[in-house]
Every structure is written in C-alpha cells, then in structure tokens.
Amino acid sequence: MSTAAPVRADARTLISDELFGRLVNRIVKDEGVDQPLAERIMTDAVAALR
Numbered sequence: 001m002s003t004a005a006p007v008r009a010d011a012r013t014l015i016s017d018e019l020f021g022r023l024v025n026r027i028v029k030d031e032g033v034d035q036p037l038a039e040r041i042m043t044d045a046v047a048a049l050r
Contacts, residue, residue, distance in 0.1 A: 010047070010050065011043050011044075011046040011047035011050060012043060012046070014046050014049070014050060015046060020042060020046075023042050024038045024039050024042050025038075027041055027042060
C-alpha cells in the first residue's frame with residue numbers, strides 16, 4: 001500500500017513562489033493576520049483548488 005504525499009506540500013507546487021508570496025502578503029495586509037497564518041491560509045486555499 002502506498003502512502004499519499006501531504007496535500008500541503010503538493011499545493012505549493014501549483015503556483016509560483018512569487019504569486020504565493022504576493023497572495024500571502026495581501027492576506028497579511030487585508031486581514032491583519034501574521035505571516036505564518038497567512039501562509040497556512042494560502043496553502044489550504046490552493047489545496048482546495050486542486
């Protein structure tokens with residue numbers, strides 16, 4: 001039985017690092033959350049699109 005790779009790791013490969021960073025910065029600015037939380041939000045959002 002094979003083990004599936006974590007969705008979070010795969011999600012970050014779906015968009016460029018530049019776009020990911022821009023979107024994270026936008027979440028930080030617009031929602032007033034810290035960087036690590038914004039990264040988790042963005043990773044989960046991209047994973048949902050997968």
